[in-house]
Amino acid sequence: MSQPTLHITTFNIHKGFSQFNRRMMVHELRERLRHLNPDIVFLQEVQGLHLHHAERHHDWPETTQHEFLAEDVWQATAYGRNMLYDHGHHGNAILSRFPILHAHNQDVTHLQFERRGLLHCRIELPEGPPAHCVCVHLSLFGYSRRKQVTALADYLNRMDEPTAPLIIAGDFNDWGNRAGKLLEKSLGMNEVFSHLERTPVRSFPAAMPMFRLDRIYVRGFAVQRTEVHHGQPWSKISDHAALSAHLARHGD
Template sequence: MRASASNRQERRIHVSIASYNVHSCVGMDRRRKPARIAQVIREMNVDVLALQEVDNQPGDDVESMQLEYLSDVLEMAAVPGLRMIRRTGEYGNAILTRFPILAVRRHDLSFPLCEPRGAIDVHLDVYGRTVRVIAAHLGLRRRERRFQWQRVLEAVASEKDIPTCVLGDMNEWYRGAQTLKEAHAVFGEPPAPPAFPSFLPLLALTRIWVRPPEAIVAIEAHRSSLAKVASDHLPVRATIDVRRLGGVENVKRGAGLWALGSGQKEQRR
Protein backbone atom coordinates (compact mmCIF):
# COMPACT_ATOMS: atom_id res chain seq x y z
CA MET A 1 0.00 0.00 0.00
CA ARG A 2 2.81 2.38 0.85
CA ALA A 3 4.51 1.71 -2.48
CA SER A 4 1.26 2.33 -4.32
CA ALA A 5 0.71 5.63 -2.51
CA SER A 6 4.30 6.61 -3.25
CA ASN A 7 3.82 5.86 -6.95
CA ARG A 8 0.67 7.96 -7.06
CA GLN A 9 2.49 10.84 -5.41
CA GLU A 10 5.35 10.52 -7.90
CA ARG A 11 2.87 10.67 -10.79
CA ARG A 12 1.47 13.88 -9.39
CA ILE A 13 4.93 15.43 -9.18
CA HIS A 14 6.32 14.20 -12.49
CA VAL A 15 4.29 13.90 -15.69
CA SER A 16 5.53 12.55 -18.99
CA ILE A 17 4.85 13.92 -22.44
CA ALA A 18 6.10 12.52 -25.73
CA SER A 19 6.06 13.04 -29.48
CA TYR A 20 5.99 10.19 -31.98
CA ASN A 21 5.92 10.22 -35.78
CA VAL A 22 4.32 6.83 -36.38
CA HIS A 23 4.78 6.84 -40.19
CA SER A 24 1.25 5.49 -40.77
CA CYS A 25 2.18 2.63 -38.40
CA VAL A 26 4.49 1.26 -41.12
CA GLY A 27 7.74 -0.04 -39.67
CA MET A 28 11.23 -0.49 -41.02
CA ASP A 29 10.14 -3.95 -42.15
CA ARG A 30 7.48 -2.25 -44.35
CA ARG A 31 4.68 -3.86 -42.36
CA ARG A 32 1.72 -1.79 -41.17
CA LYS A 33 1.20 -2.78 -37.52
CA PRO A 34 -0.77 -0.37 -35.29
CA ALA A 35 -0.55 -2.93 -32.46
CA ARG A 36 3.23 -2.62 -32.55
CA ILE A 37 3.00 1.16 -32.26
CA ALA A 38 0.62 0.73 -29.32
CA GLN A 39 3.14 -1.51 -27.58
CA VAL A 40 5.92 1.08 -28.01
CA ILE A 41 3.63 3.69 -26.46
CA ARG A 42 2.90 1.33 -23.55
CA GLU A 43 6.64 0.95 -23.00
CA MET A 44 6.95 4.73 -22.52
CA ASN A 45 4.01 4.97 -20.08
CA VAL A 46 3.27 8.59 -21.02
CA ASP A 47 0.50 10.92 -19.86
CA VAL A 48 0.31 13.03 -23.04
CA LEU A 49 1.38 12.00 -26.53
CA ALA A 50 1.59 13.99 -29.76
CA LEU A 51 1.28 11.78 -32.84
CA GLN A 52 2.25 12.62 -36.40
CA GLU A 53 1.31 10.81 -39.63
CA VAL A 54 -1.66 8.93 -38.20
CA ASP A 55 -3.77 7.47 -41.00
CA ASN A 56 -7.55 7.49 -41.11
CA GLN A 57 -8.18 5.57 -44.30
CA PRO A 58 -11.49 4.29 -45.71
CA GLY A 59 -12.50 1.07 -43.98
CA ASP A 60 -13.38 -0.23 -40.57
CA ASP A 61 -10.35 -2.30 -39.59
CA VAL A 62 -7.44 -1.63 -37.23
CA GLU A 63 -5.02 -0.69 -40.01
CA SER A 64 -7.26 2.00 -41.47
CA MET A 65 -8.74 3.59 -38.32
CA GLN A 66 -5.46 4.02 -36.51
CA LEU A 67 -6.27 6.88 -34.13
CA GLU A 68 -9.49 5.27 -32.94
CA TYR A 69 -7.64 2.00 -32.39
CA LEU A 70 -4.78 3.58 -30.42
CA SER A 71 -7.19 5.58 -28.28
CA ASP A 72 -9.18 2.44 -27.45
CA VAL A 73 -6.35 0.05 -26.66
CA LEU A 74 -4.34 2.63 -24.68
CA GLU A 75 -7.41 3.98 -22.87
CA MET A 76 -6.45 7.58 -23.64
CA ALA A 77 -8.66 10.38 -24.91
CA ALA A 78 -7.93 11.35 -28.52
CA VAL A 79 -7.90 14.85 -29.99
CA PRO A 80 -7.67 14.65 -33.80
CA GLY A 81 -6.13 17.47 -35.79
CA LEU A 82 -7.51 19.22 -38.83
CA ARG A 83 -8.72 16.85 -41.53
CA MET A 84 -5.91 16.56 -44.08
CA ILE A 85 -6.87 14.69 -47.23
CA ARG A 86 -4.65 13.05 -49.83
CA ARG A 87 -5.35 10.48 -52.52
CA THR A 88 -5.21 7.53 -50.13
CA GLY A 89 -7.49 9.07 -47.50
CA GLU A 90 -7.29 11.20 -44.36
CA TYR A 91 -4.21 11.57 -42.20
CA GLY A 92 -2.59 14.04 -39.86
CA ASN A 93 -1.70 14.90 -36.27
CA ALA A 94 -3.37 13.89 -33.05
CA ILE A 95 -2.97 14.13 -29.29
CA LEU A 96 -3.62 11.30 -26.86
CA THR A 97 -4.00 12.22 -23.19
CA ARG A 98 -4.85 10.76 -19.80
CA PHE A 99 -5.71 14.21 -18.43
CA PRO A 100 -9.10 15.94 -18.67
CA ILE A 101 -9.41 18.14 -21.77
CA LEU A 102 -10.46 21.71 -21.02
CA ALA A 103 -10.25 23.33 -24.45
CA VAL A 104 -9.25 22.59 -28.04
CA ARG A 105 -8.15 24.77 -30.92
CA ARG A 106 -6.80 23.75 -34.31
CA HIS A 107 -4.46 25.89 -36.40
CA ASP A 108 -4.13 25.50 -40.16
CA LEU A 109 -0.41 25.76 -41.01
CA SER A 110 -0.76 24.92 -44.71
CA PHE A 111 1.64 26.73 -47.04
CA PRO A 112 0.84 27.38 -50.74
CA LEU A 113 1.76 24.53 -53.09
CA CYS A 114 2.84 22.30 -50.19
CA GLU A 115 1.31 19.36 -48.35
CA PRO A 116 -1.40 20.39 -45.84
CA ARG A 117 -0.14 20.86 -42.28
CA GLY A 118 -1.68 21.77 -38.95
CA ALA A 119 -1.18 22.18 -35.21
CA ILE A 120 -3.38 21.07 -32.31
CA ASP A 121 -3.64 23.44 -29.35
CA VAL A 122 -5.19 22.08 -26.15
CA HIS A 123 -5.66 23.06 -22.51
CA LEU A 124 -5.36 20.13 -20.11
CA ASP A 125 -6.22 19.85 -16.43
CA VAL A 126 -2.98 18.47 -14.99
CA TYR A 127 -3.78 17.71 -11.36
CA GLY A 128 -5.75 20.91 -10.97
CA ARG A 129 -3.42 23.10 -13.03
CA THR A 130 -4.07 24.35 -16.57
CA VAL A 131 -1.29 23.29 -18.94
CA ARG A 132 -1.27 24.15 -22.63
CA VAL A 133 0.05 21.69 -25.21
CA ILE A 134 0.65 22.63 -28.85
CA ALA A 135 1.50 19.72 -31.15
CA ALA A 136 2.72 20.39 -34.69
CA HIS A 137 4.23 18.74 -37.74
CA LEU A 138 6.14 21.25 -39.85
CA GLY A 139 6.88 21.02 -43.56
CA LEU A 140 9.87 19.88 -45.59
CA ARG A 141 10.83 23.22 -47.15
CA ARG A 142 12.67 25.97 -45.31
CA ARG A 143 10.28 28.79 -46.31
CA GLU A 144 7.34 26.60 -45.42
CA ARG A 145 8.75 25.87 -41.95
CA ARG A 146 9.50 29.56 -41.33
CA PHE A 147 5.89 30.45 -42.15
CA GLN A 148 4.52 27.66 -40.00
CA TRP A 149 6.76 28.41 -37.04
CA GLN A 150 5.69 32.06 -37.08
CA ARG A 151 2.07 30.90 -36.81
CA VAL A 152 2.99 28.68 -33.86
CA LEU A 153 4.82 31.54 -32.12
CA GLU A 154 1.80 33.80 -32.61
CA ALA A 155 -0.35 31.17 -30.92
CA VAL A 156 2.12 30.83 -28.04
CA ALA A 157 2.23 34.61 -27.55
CA SER A 158 -1.55 34.81 -27.26
CA GLU A 159 -1.45 33.20 -23.79
CA LYS A 160 1.79 34.06 -22.06
CA ASP A 161 0.74 33.23 -18.50
CA ILE A 162 -0.14 29.56 -19.04
CA PRO A 163 2.53 26.84 -18.74
CA THR A 164 3.05 25.65 -22.30
CA CYS A 165 4.60 22.70 -24.08
CA VAL A 166 5.30 22.82 -27.82
CA LEU A 167 6.31 19.56 -29.41
CA GLY A 168 6.27 17.56 -32.60
CA ASP A 169 8.19 16.70 -35.74
CA MET A 170 9.76 20.02 -36.70
CA ASN A 171 11.57 18.59 -39.75
CA GLU A 172 14.49 20.93 -39.02
CA TRP A 173 17.75 19.32 -40.09
CA TYR A 174 20.08 22.23 -39.33
CA ARG A 175 21.11 23.10 -35.77
CA GLY A 176 21.60 26.75 -36.69
CA ALA A 177 18.19 27.14 -38.37
CA GLN A 178 16.29 30.34 -37.69
CA THR A 179 13.25 28.43 -36.48
CA LEU A 180 15.33 26.77 -33.75
CA LYS A 181 16.95 30.07 -32.75
CA GLU A 182 13.52 31.64 -32.33
CA ALA A 183 12.26 28.64 -30.37
CA HIS A 184 15.23 28.75 -28.02
CA ALA A 185 14.74 32.49 -27.49
CA VAL A 186 11.24 31.79 -26.17
CA PHE A 187 11.67 28.42 -24.46
CA GLY A 188 15.37 28.05 -23.76
CA GLU A 189 17.44 25.27 -25.32
CA PRO A 190 16.47 21.89 -23.88
CA PRO A 191 18.15 18.60 -24.84
CA ALA A 192 17.35 17.41 -28.36
CA PRO A 193 18.21 13.72 -28.68
CA PRO A 194 18.56 12.34 -32.21
CA ALA A 195 15.61 10.12 -33.11
CA PHE A 196 15.72 9.78 -36.91
CA PRO A 197 16.17 7.40 -38.56
CA SER A 198 15.07 4.95 -35.91
CA PHE A 199 17.61 2.22 -36.73
CA LEU A 200 20.56 4.67 -36.55
CA PRO A 201 19.35 7.97 -35.05
CA LEU A 202 21.44 10.91 -36.25
CA LEU A 203 18.97 13.81 -36.56
CA ALA A 204 16.92 15.60 -33.91
CA LEU A 205 13.81 16.28 -35.99
CA THR A 206 11.44 15.71 -33.06
CA ARG A 207 11.56 18.50 -30.48
CA ILE A 208 9.99 19.23 -27.11
CA TRP A 209 10.01 22.71 -25.56
CA VAL A 210 8.46 23.67 -22.23
CA ARG A 211 7.78 27.07 -20.71
CA PRO A 212 9.02 27.55 -18.03
CA PRO A 213 12.10 25.55 -19.14
CA GLU A 214 13.15 24.75 -15.55
CA ALA A 215 10.18 22.37 -15.35
CA ILE A 216 12.01 19.91 -17.63
CA VAL A 217 13.56 17.02 -15.70
CA ALA A 218 14.77 15.01 -18.69
CA ILE A 219 14.28 14.58 -22.44
CA GLU A 220 15.30 11.36 -24.14
CA ALA A 221 14.63 9.24 -27.19
CA HIS A 222 12.92 5.93 -26.47
CA ARG A 223 15.38 3.41 -27.91
CA SER A 224 13.80 0.03 -27.25
CA SER A 225 14.37 -2.76 -29.76
CA LEU A 226 10.70 -2.59 -30.75
CA ALA A 227 10.80 1.19 -31.25
CA LYS A 228 13.71 0.80 -33.66
CA VAL A 229 11.50 -1.29 -35.95
CA ALA A 230 7.97 0.08 -35.42
CA SER A 231 8.45 3.39 -37.31
CA ASP A 232 11.18 5.30 -39.13
CA HIS A 233 11.26 7.71 -36.15
CA LEU A 234 11.95 6.97 -32.50
CA PRO A 235 9.56 8.60 -30.03
CA VAL A 236 10.99 11.36 -27.85
CA ARG A 237 9.84 11.57 -24.22
CA ALA A 238 10.10 14.40 -21.67
CA THR A 239 9.64 14.22 -17.92
CA ILE A 240 8.20 17.41 -16.41
CA ASP A 241 8.12 18.51 -12.77
CA VAL A 242 4.61 19.86 -12.21
CA ARG A 243 5.75 21.83 -9.15
CA ARG A 244 7.96 24.00 -11.36
CA LEU A 245 5.30 24.85 -13.92
CA GLY A 246 3.67 27.72 -12.07
CA GLY A 247 0.43 28.91 -13.64
CA VAL A 248 -3.11 28.90 -12.28
CA GLU A 249 -4.37 26.06 -10.09
CA ASN A 250 -7.88 24.81 -9.32
CA VAL A 251 -9.19 25.18 -12.85
CA LYS A 252 -12.82 24.54 -13.74
CA ARG A 253 -13.25 21.83 -16.33
CA GLY A 254 -14.86 22.80 -19.60
CA ALA A 255 -14.64 26.54 -19.03
CA GLY A 256 -14.30 28.58 -22.20
CA LEU A 257 -14.01 25.88 -24.84
CA TRP A 258 -12.56 27.21 -28.06
CA ALA A 259 -14.34 26.55 -31.33
CA LEU A 260 -13.39 23.09 -32.53
CA GLY A 261 -13.47 23.84 -36.23
CA SER A 262 -13.47 21.35 -39.13
CA GLY A 263 -16.56 19.61 -37.79
CA GLN A 264 -14.53 17.45 -35.40
CA LYS A 265 -14.88 16.78 -31.69
CA GLU A 266 -12.32 15.52 -29.26
CA GLN A 267 -13.03 12.08 -27.86
CA ARG A 268 -13.35 11.93 -24.08
CA ARG A 269 -13.44 9.10 -21.57
Protein backbone atom coordinates in the same frame (compact mmCIF):
# COMPACT_ATOMS: atom_id res chain seq x y z
CA MET B 1 14.76 16.92 -6.21
CA SER B 2 11.01 16.69 -6.62
CA GLN B 3 9.39 13.69 -8.23
CA PRO B 4 8.28 13.86 -11.88
CA THR B 5 4.70 15.05 -12.23
CA LEU B 6 4.18 14.83 -15.98
CA HIS B 7 5.50 12.27 -18.49
CA ILE B 8 5.13 13.18 -22.17
CA THR B 9 6.10 11.41 -25.39
CA THR B 10 6.26 12.55 -29.01
CA PHE B 11 6.38 10.13 -31.93
CA ASN B 12 6.05 10.35 -35.71
CA ILE B 13 4.29 7.01 -36.25
CA HIS B 14 4.69 6.88 -40.07
CA LYS B 15 0.95 6.18 -40.50
CA GLY B 16 1.27 2.91 -38.59
CA PHE B 17 3.80 1.32 -40.95
CA SER B 18 7.45 0.36 -40.65
CA GLN B 19 10.21 2.10 -42.60
CA PHE B 20 9.64 1.90 -46.38
CA ASN B 21 6.05 0.77 -45.59
CA ARG B 22 7.10 -2.88 -45.39
CA ARG B 23 4.75 -3.94 -42.57
CA MET B 24 1.73 -2.58 -40.75
CA MET B 25 2.90 -1.93 -37.17
CA VAL B 26 -0.03 -0.20 -35.49
CA HIS B 27 -0.62 -3.09 -33.06
CA GLU B 28 3.04 -3.17 -32.01
CA LEU B 29 2.93 0.60 -31.72
CA ARG B 30 0.00 0.40 -29.31
CA GLU B 31 1.89 -2.12 -27.19
CA ARG B 32 5.02 0.06 -27.02
CA LEU B 33 3.09 3.19 -26.09
CA ARG B 34 1.37 1.28 -23.31
CA HIS B 35 4.75 0.07 -22.10
CA LEU B 36 6.04 3.67 -21.96
CA ASN B 37 2.83 4.78 -20.25
CA PRO B 38 3.13 8.58 -20.70
CA ASP B 39 0.48 11.00 -19.47
CA ILE B 40 0.27 12.93 -22.74
CA VAL B 41 1.25 11.64 -26.20
CA PHE B 42 1.96 13.86 -29.22
CA LEU B 43 1.62 11.88 -32.48
CA GLN B 44 2.39 12.86 -36.07
CA GLU B 45 1.42 11.13 -39.34
CA VAL B 46 -1.66 9.58 -37.76
CA GLN B 47 -3.96 7.85 -40.23
CA GLY B 48 -7.50 9.02 -39.60
CA LEU B 49 -8.91 7.04 -42.52
CA HIS B 50 -7.46 4.88 -45.30
CA LEU B 51 -9.99 2.80 -47.20
CA HIS B 52 -7.35 0.89 -49.22
CA HIS B 53 -5.42 -0.23 -46.13
CA ALA B 54 -8.65 -1.29 -44.46
CA GLU B 55 -9.40 -3.54 -47.44
CA ARG B 56 -5.90 -5.04 -47.68
CA HIS B 57 -5.21 -5.75 -43.99
CA HIS B 58 -7.60 -7.99 -42.09
CA ASP B 59 -6.41 -6.61 -38.73
CA TRP B 60 -6.62 -2.94 -39.70
CA PRO B 61 -8.25 -1.12 -36.74
CA GLU B 62 -11.98 -0.51 -37.10
CA THR B 63 -11.63 2.90 -35.45
CA THR B 64 -9.26 5.75 -36.29
CA GLN B 65 -5.64 5.13 -35.37
CA HIS B 66 -5.62 7.65 -32.52
CA GLU B 67 -8.77 6.13 -31.00
CA PHE B 68 -7.33 2.62 -31.38
CA LEU B 69 -4.05 3.65 -29.70
CA ALA B 70 -5.81 5.49 -26.87
CA GLU B 71 -8.43 2.86 -26.03
CA ASP B 72 -8.81 2.21 -22.27
CA VAL B 73 -5.63 4.15 -21.38
CA TRP B 74 -5.82 7.75 -22.58
CA GLN B 75 -9.31 9.00 -21.83
CA ALA B 76 -9.16 12.18 -23.93
CA THR B 77 -8.05 12.50 -27.57
CA ALA B 78 -7.89 15.16 -30.27
CA TYR B 79 -7.14 14.77 -33.96
CA GLY B 80 -6.21 17.43 -36.52
CA ARG B 81 -6.81 16.36 -40.11
CA ASN B 82 -4.20 17.92 -42.40
CA MET B 83 -3.76 15.91 -45.59
CA LEU B 84 -6.96 14.85 -47.35
CA TYR B 85 -7.13 12.46 -50.34
CA ASP B 86 -9.86 10.46 -52.07
CA HIS B 87 -9.38 7.34 -49.95
CA GLY B 88 -8.63 8.91 -46.57
CA HIS B 89 -6.75 11.51 -44.53
CA HIS B 90 -3.96 11.84 -41.97
CA GLY B 91 -2.71 14.44 -39.50
CA ASN B 92 -1.62 14.99 -35.90
CA ALA B 93 -3.14 13.67 -32.68
CA ILE B 94 -2.84 14.20 -28.93
CA LEU B 95 -3.75 11.52 -26.39
CA SER B 96 -4.19 12.53 -22.75
CA ARG B 97 -4.95 10.96 -19.38
CA PHE B 98 -6.37 14.32 -18.35
CA PRO B 99 -9.37 16.23 -19.72
CA ILE B 100 -8.89 18.18 -22.93
CA LEU B 101 -10.69 21.46 -22.28
CA HIS B 102 -10.33 22.84 -25.80
CA ALA B 103 -8.90 21.64 -29.12
CA HIS B 104 -8.16 23.53 -32.33
CA ASN B 105 -6.27 22.59 -35.49
CA GLN B 106 -4.56 25.69 -36.91
CA ASP B 107 -3.94 25.48 -40.67
CA VAL B 108 -0.38 26.66 -41.41
CA THR B 109 -0.13 25.33 -44.97
CA HIS B 110 2.43 27.27 -47.00
CA LEU B 111 2.80 24.95 -49.99
CA GLN B 112 -0.44 23.44 -51.28
CA PHE B 113 1.14 20.05 -52.03
CA GLU B 114 2.36 19.85 -48.41
CA ARG B 115 -0.59 20.60 -46.14
CA ARG B 116 0.33 21.22 -42.49
CA GLY B 117 -1.55 21.97 -39.29
CA LEU B 118 -0.76 22.72 -35.65
CA LEU B 119 -2.97 20.80 -33.22
CA HIS B 120 -3.47 22.89 -30.08
CA CYS B 121 -5.09 21.48 -26.93
CA ARG B 122 -5.67 23.09 -23.57
CA ILE B 123 -5.31 20.25 -21.07
CA GLU B 124 -6.33 20.16 -17.44
CA LEU B 125 -3.55 18.90 -15.15
CA PRO B 126 -3.90 17.40 -11.66
CA GLU B 127 -2.42 20.52 -10.06
CA GLY B 128 -2.03 24.12 -11.12
CA PRO B 129 -3.36 25.86 -14.23
CA PRO B 130 -4.11 23.99 -17.47
CA ALA B 131 -1.27 23.50 -19.95
CA HIS B 132 -1.31 24.52 -23.59
CA CYS B 133 -0.07 21.56 -25.68
CA VAL B 134 0.71 21.84 -29.38
CA CYS B 135 1.52 18.92 -31.68
CA VAL B 136 3.43 19.98 -34.79
CA HIS B 137 4.71 18.48 -38.03
CA LEU B 138 6.54 21.18 -39.95
CA SER B 139 7.48 21.54 -43.60
CA LEU B 140 10.42 19.87 -45.31
CA PHE B 141 11.48 23.30 -46.59
CA GLY B 142 13.29 25.84 -44.43
CA TYR B 143 11.44 28.94 -45.60
CA SER B 144 8.07 27.27 -44.99
CA ARG B 145 9.18 26.06 -41.55
CA ARG B 146 10.09 29.59 -40.50
CA LYS B 147 6.72 30.90 -41.66
CA GLN B 148 4.93 28.09 -39.79
CA VAL B 149 6.82 28.72 -36.54
CA THR B 150 6.11 32.43 -36.84
CA ALA B 151 2.41 31.64 -37.35
CA LEU B 152 2.48 29.38 -34.29
CA ALA B 153 4.10 32.05 -32.13
CA ASP B 154 1.61 34.66 -33.33
CA TYR B 155 -1.30 32.32 -32.62
CA LEU B 156 -0.14 31.59 -29.07
CA ASN B 157 0.83 35.18 -28.32
CA ARG B 158 -2.67 36.34 -29.28
CA MET B 159 -3.94 34.37 -26.28
CA ASP B 160 -2.04 36.81 -24.08
CA GLU B 161 -0.97 34.17 -21.55
CA PRO B 162 2.81 34.71 -21.50
CA THR B 163 3.36 32.66 -18.32
CA ALA B 164 0.93 29.81 -19.00
CA PRO B 165 2.48 26.31 -19.00
CA LEU B 166 3.24 25.40 -22.59
CA ILE B 167 4.50 22.26 -24.37
CA ILE B 168 5.22 22.11 -28.10
CA ALA B 169 6.31 18.74 -29.45
CA GLY B 170 6.55 16.90 -32.72
CA ASP B 171 8.46 16.46 -35.97
CA PHE B 172 10.10 19.80 -36.78
CA ASN B 173 12.12 18.60 -39.83
CA ASP B 174 14.55 21.24 -38.59
CA TRP B 175 18.04 19.71 -38.66
CA GLY B 176 19.66 23.17 -38.60
CA ASN B 177 17.67 24.25 -35.50
CA ARG B 178 16.72 27.58 -37.05
CA ALA B 179 12.98 27.21 -36.46
CA GLY B 180 13.60 26.04 -32.91
CA LYS B 181 15.56 29.17 -32.04
CA LEU B 182 12.57 31.26 -33.14
CA LEU B 183 10.41 29.41 -30.61
CA GLU B 184 12.90 29.98 -27.84
CA LYS B 185 13.09 33.69 -28.59
CA SER B 186 9.42 34.44 -29.30
CA LEU B 187 7.76 32.25 -26.65
CA GLY B 188 10.44 31.90 -23.97
CA MET B 189 10.69 28.12 -24.37
CA ASN B 190 13.47 25.60 -23.76
CA GLU B 191 14.19 22.43 -25.72
CA VAL B 192 14.27 19.57 -23.20
CA PHE B 193 17.42 17.85 -24.50
CA SER B 194 19.46 20.98 -25.11
CA HIS B 195 20.35 21.53 -21.46
CA LEU B 196 22.50 18.40 -21.71
CA GLU B 197 23.81 18.38 -25.28
CA ARG B 198 23.39 22.09 -26.13
CA THR B 199 21.57 20.96 -29.29
CA PRO B 200 18.41 18.90 -29.89
CA VAL B 201 18.88 15.16 -29.86
CA ARG B 202 19.27 13.00 -32.97
CA SER B 203 16.05 11.12 -33.77
CA PHE B 204 16.13 9.98 -37.42
CA PRO B 205 16.40 7.32 -38.70
CA ALA B 206 15.26 5.27 -35.73
CA ALA B 207 17.72 2.40 -36.32
CA MET B 208 20.76 4.69 -35.95
CA PRO B 209 19.73 8.33 -35.50
CA MET B 210 21.77 10.91 -37.42
CA PHE B 211 19.43 13.88 -37.88
CA ARG B 212 17.85 16.17 -35.26
CA LEU B 213 14.26 16.26 -36.52
CA ASP B 214 12.01 15.69 -33.50
CA ARG B 215 11.71 18.09 -30.57
CA ILE B 216 10.04 18.84 -27.26
CA TYR B 217 9.91 22.49 -26.12
CA VAL B 218 8.56 23.52 -22.72
CA ARG B 219 7.74 26.63 -20.73
CA GLY B 220 6.79 26.61 -17.06
CA PHE B 221 8.29 23.16 -16.42
CA ALA B 222 11.58 21.86 -15.06
CA VAL B 223 13.10 18.98 -17.03
CA GLN B 224 13.89 16.05 -14.76
CA ARG B 225 14.70 13.29 -17.23
CA THR B 226 14.70 12.68 -20.99
CA GLU B 227 14.80 9.54 -23.14
CA VAL B 228 15.33 8.69 -26.81
CA HIS B 229 13.59 5.46 -27.83
CA HIS B 230 15.55 4.13 -30.81
CA GLY B 231 16.96 0.85 -32.04
CA GLN B 232 15.00 -2.34 -31.49
CA PRO B 233 12.03 -2.63 -31.14
CA TRP B 234 11.35 1.01 -32.01
CA SER B 235 13.08 0.97 -35.39
CA LYS B 236 10.68 -1.77 -36.52
CA ILE B 237 7.69 0.44 -35.78
CA SER B 238 8.60 3.74 -37.48
CA ASP B 239 11.45 5.52 -39.24
CA HIS B 240 11.56 8.09 -36.41
CA ALA B 241 12.66 7.53 -32.82
CA ALA B 242 10.19 8.43 -30.08
CA LEU B 243 11.21 11.07 -27.51
CA SER B 244 10.09 11.26 -23.88
CA ALA B 245 10.46 13.87 -21.16
CA HIS B 246 9.63 13.76 -17.45
CA LEU B 247 8.63 17.22 -16.27
CA ALA B 248 7.87 18.97 -12.99
CA ARG B 249 6.21 22.31 -12.45
CA HIS B 250 8.59 25.11 -11.70
CA GLY B 251 8.69 25.49 -7.94
CA ASP B 252 7.46 21.93 -7.21
